[in-house]
Amino acid sequence: MIELFLDNPAIFGGFLFALGLLVGSFLNVVIHRIPKMMEQQFRQECQLIDAPIDAPMPQATCYNLIVPRSACPSCGHAISALENIPVISYLMLKGRCRGCKIRISPRYPLVELLCATLTAVAGLHFGVTITAIAAILLTWFLIALVFIDADTYLLPDSITLPLLWLGLLFNLNNVFVPLDQAVIGAVAGYLVLWSVYWIFKLITGKEGMGYGDFKLLAALGAWFGWQALPSVILLSSISGAVIGIALAILAKRGMGKPMPFGPYLGIAGWLTLIFGTTLQQMIFNGGAI
Template sequence: MNTPQQLFMMMREEYSLLFFAQCMLLGAIIGSFLGMVISRGPGLAQSETGVIYQLSFPASHCHHCQRTLRWWENIPLVSWFLLRGRCHSCGEPIPGWIPGVEIISALLFTVIALIFHRPLDIFAGWLLVSFLIILSVMDWKYFLLPDMFTLPLLWMGLLFNTATGSVALSDAIIGAAAGYLSLWSLYWLFRLLMKKEALGYGDFKLLAALGAWLGWQAIPYICIIASCTGLLFAASYQRRDNTQPFPFGSYLSFAGLWVFIFYHYSG
């Protein structure tokens, strides 16, 4: 008699091509859902009618002509290609980040399924990827890192490490505190010395969550990778408007994912 774990391993080994194709398909479908969550982000963050209501109503529609999408206009990636990237009725271009999120989600779901072997690890990896995609795009687009995503991500990291032991629980708890405190002190240092607010409270909570997932040892790496990619991008991007806030949460998410994948890939 095979346990579910053994059945899963058998499926992964014997039908590997089919298995990874299914992971990619699931990633694209989840990516389409993440895109919807992101586009409703600012409304969700200050929702008074309840998150479930906000997520299910109104139905997916074109943001230009407000027409409700039919089922065939809602298929991840396929619809975007069928419609050639434009709304079927008003011809308004569909924003490029929507298929972008679906492609990135499909790829990352496959990468996670390739790296990990136990079902629980794969599931946790998918959860982390989904939350980091939401947070990075939301910070990039709206300069928002809502508590409703950063805080659950933090305690999910602690629960996941309790269940799997892939990071010692003490390292994860210290990681959560160290992640928050390091950016919090940086924020006050900047504020007192330069009279400038360089970071937001969402950034502290996001780094706390990454500390809970990856342990305190990962915090310096995450900070270095996030700062370097952020500076590199800001320099090449030449943001004309210096008064615009800097979406540091997007770079933190990227760095966290990078450390997560390479830590597990090499270990």
């Protein structure tokens, strides 16, 4: 199989694209359910705080990434296997639920296509190597985090912390950077935004970002090392400004409405994954490559 991929980049790319479609379908579940799982856990903990000491433990409904089976939120129609084929099922159903005919959000196939495209790009960029496996895993994590934060202003620890440890584990073998640079990158990434958070809060009395942003930048530092942090911060700031202004104009949401920073960190992280060396040379060498 490895020799087939080495000799036929087109087959390798096609395999990655198909794999990305399947994983993208699962990421749709992750994006939708993890915030709801967090809310359920929070409500259960609140019930425990208010309950008498000798009260029985409240029984929460089983809800995770596997159960219950996916269903239409409007009519409860259970999604069959044939209705769950990435992109194809959406096209066959003409973007509507088979049960109640309500419109299905086009974001589902878009996430699948985005995951497939970025998976193929990352894999082909690094070739048939352990680095490609690491890059693809990072891509999947970042897609989930970008959409969860865009929807809910949350960056779940259940995703950011494993991402951080994965970066350190891969860099045990210098996959992207030596381990010492990865450790310093994780610490520096957290402290940079932590410092910005407290300076902003002391000056304005408001919270400018959440702790999840600290952890995500720490994770990116663990993957790419401390040298990559300036380019990540710069790219996230630029993308945040451009996309934020565009959204404010197109959606007429107003410039004063808070916006999550995680999606821009995720975008910057993926761009650093693909163009990291070039970006660092541009920043540290004043544009000389």
